[in-house]
Amino acid sequence: MEWWLVLLIIFGLLVLLFMIGVPIAFSFLLIDLIGVFIFWRGEAGLSQLILSIYESVTNFNLLPIPLFVLMGDFMFRSGMAPKMMDVLDKWLGRLPGRLSILAVFGGAIFGALSGAGAASAAMLGSVLLPEMEKRGYKNPMTLGPLLGSAGLDIMIPPSALGVILAILGRFSVGKFLVAITLPGLLMAGLYVIYIVVRCRLQPHLAPPYDVTLTPFSEKVRLTIYYVLPLGTVFFLAIGLIFLGIATPTEAAAMGAMGCLILAIFYRKLSLKVFRESLLGTMRVTVMIYMIFTGSTAFAQILAYTGAAQGLVELSVGLPFSPLMMLISMQVVLLIMGCFMEPVSILMVTMPIFMPITKILGFDPIWFGTIMLLNMQMATISPPFGILLFVLKGVSPPHVTMGDLYGAAYPFLLIDLVAMAIMIAFPSVVLWVPSLMK
Numbered sequence: 376m377e378w379w380l381v382l383l384i385i386f387g388l389l390v391l392l393f394m395i396g397v398p399i400a401f402s403f404l405l406i407d408l409i410g411v412f413i414f415w416r417g418e419a420g421l422s423q424l425i426l427s428i429y430e431s432v433t434n435f436n437l438l439p440i441p442l443f444v445l446m447g448d449f450m451f452r453s454g455m456a457p458k459m460m461d462v463l464d465k466w467l468g469r470l471p472g473r474l475s476i477l478a479v480f481g482g483a484i485f486g487a488l489s490g491a492g493a494a495s496a497a498m499l500g501s502v503l504l505p506e507m508e509k510r511g512y513k514n515p516m517t518l519g520p521l522l523g524s525a526g527l528d529i530m531i532p533p534s535a536l537g538v539i540l541a542i543l544g545r546f547s548v549g550k551f552l553v554a555i556t557l558p559g560l561l562m563a564g565l566y567v568i569y570i571v572v573r574c575r576l577q578p579h580l581a582p583p584y585d586v587t588l589t590p591f592s593e594k595v596r597l598t599i600y601y602v603l604p605l606g607t608v609f610f611l612a613i614g615l616i617f618l619g620i621a622t623p624t625e626a627a628a629m630g631a632m633g634c635l636i637l638a639i640f641y642r643k644l645s646l647k648v649f650r651e652s653l654l655g656t657m658r659v660t661v662m663i664y665m666i667f668t669g670s671t672a673f674a675q676i677l678a679y680t681g682a683a684q685g686l687v688e689l690s691v692g693l694p695f696s697p698l699m700m701l702i703s704m705q706v707v708l709l710i711m712g713c714f715m716e717p718v719s720i721l722m723v724t725m726p727i728f729m730p731i732t733k734i735l736g737f738d739p740i741w742f743g744t745i746m747l748l749n750m751q752m753a754t755i756s757p758p759f760g761i762l763l764f765v766l767k768g769v770s771p772p773h774v775t776m777g778d779l780y781g782a783a784y785p786f787l788l789i790d791l792v793a794m795a796i797m798i799a800f801p802s803v804v805l806w807v808p809s810l811m812k
Contacts (some may be wrong), residue, residue: 381680384605385410389723390464393715400665403673403722405582410676417708427672432664435624436542438576439801441660442617442627442783443533446612449634450650453643457502459484459605462597464587472505472581475520476567482524483563484533489611496525496762509693516574516581518774518782519538523566523789524753527761529717529751533612533627536717537664538748543725548623549616550808554740555747562748562793569789574611604640608633611743663718673722676746697735701742701798704728705749712753716761720753744804752790755783 385406392402411424438602449455460481467473478499485499499521507517529536532552541551612630615621622627638644697705711720732742754762757780769780796801 379685382685386723387677393719397735400662400668404668407672407676412679414676414680420788424672428668432668434710436538436548437664437667437673438540438624439533439548439627440663441533441656442624443535443612444537444633445631445652445656446533446627446634447485447528448655449631449638449648451497452648452652452655452750453641454636455605455634455641455643457639457640458601460502462594462601465594465597468588469583470571471578471583472516472520472570474503474510474512474572477562478503478520479524479566479570482521482527483560484605486528486559487533487613492573496521496765497769499525500766504770507557511582513580513732514774515780515785516570518770519778519786520566522572522762522779523767523786525766526751526754527559527563528633529754530555530748532556533630534719534747535659535663536749536750538623539667539718540721540725540743542634542728542748543721544739544743546743550811551740551743552613552623553617554804555744556809558744558748558793558797560795561803562790565789566786569785574764575671580791604637608637611775617807619811644658653777667722673726697737698798700731700735701737704731705745705794708746708749709752709756712749712756712760713758715753715759717750717753719739720750738801739803740808741797741801745794747788748794748797752787756809757783758788774799 388409389402389406392405397405407424411421418463460477463480463484464473464477467477470476472707481499481503502709504517518542528534532555534552534555537552537555570581608630611633615626615629616623618758635644641707652717679701693700708720708724711724715723727741728746729731729739732739757763758776760783763779767776768772770779
């Protein structure tokens with residue numbers, strides 16, 4: 376059978392299963408079962424499938440994922456994150472669009488302390504949205520900044536999705552987590568610039584209001600008590616990796632332990648919080664591992680049938696420059712991001728894209744960072760971005776999905792600007808990891 380026909384059948388069946396609502400993990404598994412019986416000769420193929428599943432879930436590099444998710448659960452369920460937001464709010468004074476800027480700062484800091492974007496969206500939306508509406512903020516300065524800042528959780532380490540991408544791409548998880556730090560901060564900076572400029576041009580979007588000024592000494596005291604201790608968690612999770620002291624798994628364990636200790640220190644830890652954090656982490660981890668097991672065998676089937684190799688050879692043979700190939704791949708990811716969630720996109724595309732990038736001579740960490748930004752965009756891309764639905768769930772009834780779609784587009788354009796900067800200046804991605812020991 377021709378490779379293109381195999382590819383058409385496999386992807387056609389996968390899309391069909393997604394469309395009729397079959398869960399992602401079971402869609403991959405069903406395709407795997409069909410594939411092993413057709414291409415791997417029945418029972419022998421089934422044995423190979425079982426071995427593939429076993430190898431995928433016993434991958435040591437996957438261990439940071441549940442630990443990063445646990446960090447976010449501790450932060451969210453213990454109530455430490457809202458207190459941090461209160462302290463940040465006191466520092467902003469009378470800046471134009473101060474609550475929108477607070478959303479960006481909060482998203483960046485919360486992203487540096489957790490691995491769960493949905494939790495970040497829920498926390499930011501429930502804490503800031505009522506206050507924004509009370510102050511007369513309009514949708515572009517309420518929903519938009521909340522969506523953009525929640526997505527920063529993917530681009531600022533620790534990032535569970537970043538770990539998955541690095542494992543699928545077969546490059547260093549530690550270097551990749553360090554590499555995405557500067558691009559994530561770049562995106563946060565672009566968001567703040569956009570908010571300040573637009574609020575100056577259109578003040579009615581974020582009307583100014585009187586702010587009770589806090590004495591400088593009090594702000595410093597609150598920062599030392601509530602913010603600096605959380606900074607130690609980021610150092611444990613990422614700083615130890617950068618210094619070469621710990622592996623990603625060891626650093627993730629230290630970060631989770633740091634969050635637990637802080638919850639005890641602030642007297643926010645209860646049996647209920649501890650139990651809900653563990654259960655929430657278990658649900659997310661099982662889902663990710665189930666998807667990962669199915670997708671690993673899926674990649675092997677593509678390789679065995681020659682479908683992946685055939686598509687790579689076809690792509691490389693096209694009369695496109697390497698830059699045009701890179702842009703074409705990002706366009707494909709952008710389109711897929713409108714209809715699929717990031718993990719599924721990675722599972723489908725990584726077995727095809729990574730061989731192409733190797734032939735074209737792209738640095739895998741650089742390409743992976745650009746791809747991760749694309750996955751961040753997928754979480755807020757209409758019509759099915761997951762963070763759109765999370766924010767809808769914590770918004771007042773009058774907020775429609777159309778409001779959320781309209782508010783997301785400016786921040787998607789800003790993400791494209793950040794992507795263009797990363798493509799034009801690879802050092803934005805590669806400089807920090809080059810300093811690692």
